[in-house]
Amino acid sequence: MSTLSAAFKGDLGAFRLDAQFEAPLDGVTALFGPSGSGKTTVLRAIAGLEHLNGRCALGRLVWQDNIHFVPAHKRGIGYVFQEPSLFPHLSVRANLLYGNRRARGEKAITFDAVVELLKIWKLLDRAPERLSGGERQRVSLGRALLSQPRLLLLDEPMSALDRGAKEEILPYFETLHSALGLPMILVSHDISEVERLASHMLLMSMGSVVAGGPLNAMLTSDKLPFRHNRDAASVLTARVVAQAADGLAELDLEGQPLLVAAEAGPAGEAVRVRLMARDVSLAVEAPSRTTILNVLRADILAIEPLNGPDANVVLRIGGQQMLARVTQRSVAALGLAPGMPVFAQVKGVSLVTAPGA
Numbered sequence: 001m002s003t004l005s006a007a008f009k010g011d012l013g014a015f016r017l018d019a020q021f022e023a024p025l026d027g028v029t030a031l032f033g034p035s036g037s038g039k040t041t042v043l044r045a046i047a048g049l050e051h052l053n054g055r056c057a058l059g060r061l062v063w064q065d066n067i068h069f070v071p072a073h074k075r076g077i078g079y080v081f082q083e084p085s086l087f088p089h090l091s092v093r094a095n096l097l098y099g100n101r102r103a104r105g106e107k108a109i110t111f112d113a114v115v116e117l118l119k120i121w122k123l124l125d126r127a128p129e130r131l132s133g134g135e136r137q138r139v140s141l142g143r144a145l146l147s148q149p150r151l152l153l154l155d156e157p158m159s160a161l162d163r164g165a166k167e168e169i170l171p172y173f174e175t176l177h178s179a180l181g182l183p184m185i186l187v188s189h190d191i192s193e194v195e196r197l198a199s200h201m202l203l204m205s206m207g208s209v210v211a212g213g214p215l216n217a218m219l220t221s222d223k224l225p226f227r228h229n230r231d232a233a234s235v236l237t238a239r240v241v242a243q244a245a246d247g248l249a250e251l252d253l254e255g256q257p258l259l260v261a262a263e264a265g266p267a268g269e270a271v272r273v274r275l276m277a278r279d280v281s282l283a284v285e286a287p288s289r290t291t292i293l294n295v296l297r298a299d300i301l302a303i304e305p306l307n308g309p310d311a312n313v314v315l316r317i318g319g320q321q322m323l324a325r326v327t328q329r330s331v332a333a334l335g336l337a338p339g340m341p342v343f344a345q346v347k348g349v350s351l352v353t354a355p356g357a
């Protein structure tokens with residue numbers, strides 16, 4: 001599979017960056033880490049806006065090595081910043097067309113497709129100052145897309161927005177990858193945003209990439225902090241079976257039915273579902289006469305007591321891992337142990353983006 005492969009090393013004032021990583025080009029890769037860990041610096045280095053020592057290649061296209069350094073404007077990268085960056089004196093339409101005019105080669109992403117995808121028809125003749133923060137960011141995204149990028153870099157594109165505007169714009173980011181098939185790197189320090197949008201994650205700490213891999217493997221790994229979080233979650237891949245008349249989407253998760261309150265795509269389409277660990281409870285016998293719709297057969301892989309009364313139970317469902325957060329008291333009362341088959345009762349599940357490939 002084609003990857004973005006990079007290694008950057010250098011000092012920025014007192015900050016040392018020494019980051020090596022690979023990101024698949026068939027999905028959304030989140031660059032996740034605490035504030036000041038170097039995420040924006042890595043993004044700028046990929047874009048060629050920061051010239052550090054090292055190398056960077058998109059598949060077989062070498063942007064930087066010991067000899068070459070392709071300047072930013074020749075890399076064919078779309079960049080969306082935290083703050084929307086539009087020309088104040090140009091209308092939305094002219095801002096979008098500016099992105100398109102600068103585009104190289106064949107124009108695979110059309111003006112009409114972008115306007116439709118981002119639902120910005122009504123905004124085309126407005127000036128940027130007459131847009132809300134969320135609308136401005138949608139137009140900035142549209143302009144980046146119309147530059148026909150090979151790679152889209154998103155630097156916390158929702159962090160300057162309030163909660164309402166964030167909820168309004170998130171679905172656009174969610175559909176972006178499946179609609180355009182464009183590889184993306186998303187900088188974020190919000191794990192729930194990563195869970196909703198990314199299929200792959202690189203974890204940064206103090207200037208280095210300390211771990212990387214498929215999203216769910218990272219979320220459920222015993223070597224990483226994610227599964228200890230209060231809001232720990234797993235993100236599994238399922239397939240659409242049908243859309244029921246009562247508004248529930250019927251999915252197939254590793255051969256078992258899973259119902260989600262959502263509008264799903266066509267039958268057979270792969271989707272990702274997010275399950276909060278604390279919304280998963282366990283039973284050793286099949287529960288009957290319960291309001292819980294989703295009961296999945298699973299095997300216990302590991303049990304990990306946490307600080308306080310709770311424990312994580314790591315479950316295997318087919319080839320995927322899922323987290324359940326229960327009390328240590330329940331673990332003891334039911335005699336739960338690795339290797340045991342159990343019934344996982346899922347109280348809440350949400351549909352997130354389509355997976356990468």
Ligand SMILES: Nc1ncnc2c1ncn2[C@@H]1O[C@H](COP(=O)(O)OP(=O)(O)OP(=O)(O)O)[C@@H](O)[C@H]1O
Nearest residue numbers: 012013014015034035036037038039040041042189
């Ligand atoms: N040009 C520069 N000169 C000096 N220091 C810099 C420069 N650019 C970045 N830094 C420092 O490098 C460190 C990493 O910054 P960076 O913006 O990459 O982190 P980040 O993980 O993106 O953080 P945030 O989530 O807060 O945006 C910070 O301590 C920052 O002050």
